[in-house]
Amino acid sequence: MSLINVTNLTFAYDGSYDNIFEDVNFQIDTDWKLGFTGRNGRGKTTFLNLLLGKYEYSGHISANVSFEYFPFQVNNRQDQTLDIINTIVPDYQHWELMRELTLLKVSEDVLYRPFESLSNGEQTKVLLAALFLKENSFLLIDEPTNHLDMNARKLVSEYLNTKSGYILVSHDRSFLDHCVDHILSINKTNIEIQKGNFSDWWENKQRQDHYELAENEKLRKDIKRLSDAAKRTSNWSHEVEKTKNGTRNSGSKVDKGYIGHKSAKMMKRSKSIEQRQESAIDERSKLLKNIESAEDLKITQLAYHKNQLAALEHVSIHYGEKVVCQDVSFMIEQGERIALSGKNGSGKSSIIKLLCGEHIDYTGTFRKGSQLQISYVSQDTSHLYGNLKDYAKINGIDESLFKAILRKLDFARVQFEKDISSFSGGQKKKVLIAKSLSEKVHLHIWDEPLNFIDVISRMQIEELLLEHAPTLLFVEHDRKFCDNVATKIIEL
Structure with missing residues (x-):
């Protein structure tokens, strides 16, 4: 050791x-x-x-x-x-x-x-x-x-x-x-x-986050109470101070020494409350530093006029004499989240290409809805370059929504000024996912979308998909993600 x-x-x-x-x-x-x-x-x-x-x-x-x-x-x-x-x-x-x-x-x-x-x-x-x-x-x-x-x-x-x-x-x-x-x-x-x-680390982190959030709320209420008390005490002090120049109701002169002492005492109390308030604010500033942003991501998917978007019946795909998959049958219906599973080389990417409209040699029956709008996230990020503003414009997506999604996936604002080609592998994949979620489509098709993407962002994407239930077909080898997200698994 x-x-x-x-x-x-x-x-x-x-x-x-x-x-x-x-x-x-x-x-x-x-x-x-x-x-x-x-x-x-x-x-x-x-x-x-x-x-x-x-x-x-x-x-x-x-x-x-x-x-x-x-x-x-x-x-x-x-x-x-x-x-x-x-x-x-x-x-x-x-x-x-x-x-x-x-x-x-x-x-x-x-x-x-x-x-x-x-x-x-x-x-x-x-x-x-x-x-x-x-x-x-x-x-x-x-x-x-x-x-x-x-x-x-x-x-x-x-x-x-x-x-x-x-x-x-x-x-x-x-x-x-x-x-x-x-x-x-x-x-x-x-x-x-x-x-x-x-899992042990995540459980401890959630426990710490919940504790800090609870302490933060308690301190927030305490600061408000102390602030209100300080204002009241300060107002009382000023009111008492005013009476030094006046007279009592009986017409006799006021005891300025007594009133001055009382006013000073109240002012001292006000200062003490302010100090406690500042101490509480300082304590509060130490909290929430490591709580990760997990805000909801908002997406809108187009509704299709039919429930069934696509169907494969006994489809076999081949390249020349090499058959990559045989006798595949399944359908995609609105609201489904389908995980396409199988060993590498079992034909997952070929089925995705077929669904996306690429020319693929196959036998069997393949049907896809007319005018079906599809958003595709590929494994490859090498084509990404330029700034995010231009990228959003070129792809016809709402720049504000696109950047809001990236912000919630932990993009610092300084990243918005950089060239996408300088991003890390995980940041590039987030760009593709944010683009897909910003597109108004009937079906999302994602091919290994989570490569290089950090754990917390994966969990945020999971929550988003579960909340908004877009129609999705995806290939992903993260077992936990598949277990949590998929409504149906097609094993090749």
Whole structure:
């Protein structure tokens, strides 16, 4: 066991007015299985890069271990997979590699195929196997679940659970629950570490949020009561002070000394109440700092003139002689939220293309409503560039609604001035989702929409879909999201 000590860490990117981290202090045990969570853009990948020594910073990071980052950069993807592994880990025993591949249920023959011919899941598993061949290193594992199907995610989480000594960045709640024993969370104003898995951390966070909200309400009432009392006491003091220059009802002179003493006493009481009020305000300002915005997102979906929007009956899709799916039958009706599930390569994306109007070779019967308006969210974000104002105009959506949705998904206003191409992966996916939710359509089709999107935003999107019940067909490997959102699951 050794420790990684972070002391007074402060960092900002060149040209930025805001610090990503400011006087951050915490300690990590290198035997921990540490889940790393936080909103998109809060600095998770930045912190990993600081550990790797890629940026200059003020403060101290001390560690008696070396760091290894996943995913590895693979430049020559046409090379044999075994050659790729040899480049990443020059010194290892073949039996060690086979041990890791066996745990990940990867057959030996993939080692003798070009790396680019492997599926996304196979590539991820092979690179993870190479990662755990590196001895005496603390591992920085950055979002390994992207493009893994549900079965592969379960397998990889079980694999990671047999290991220790890593920081794992993931936004998949079920995945984190299966393979971490501590949570490192970047909050609005601090970084904290808690023992337990993600569900334990989330339960504690909700408990703390509810406590702060209750205390905030109590203090709000207390401040109002003290403010009213201070005003009354101040008014009384002024009224008493006025009588110093007057006379009593009997016509005798007033006792100015007595009245002055009484007025001063009341003024002192007024000042005391003001001080208590200021103290209460100061106490209140310490609350709510880490409560995440979870306001409702408002969307409007067009109503279609028929209940049934589309239907597939015994549809088989093929590319040349290769059949990607067979005998698929289901219908999409208004108000349904359909999860299209299945292993990678089972034809999910092909069915989406068929529904979206792309030319696909198929047999069977496919019907789609005439003049059906569809909003599509793709996996690809590489086409995004320009500012958000122009993007909204080009896509014919309401700019105010579009930006309001992004604000509620934790976009800082300063992001609105930046080029979309500079956004993080999660922020780009939020742009696509906000665009889709701003479009007036009959049907939303989302292909792996949550890749790179932070956990809290996922839960907000869940709440939105449950509240407004738009008609939706989606492919998503986040088990918790599917369980919570889908009204029907089509298994391919």
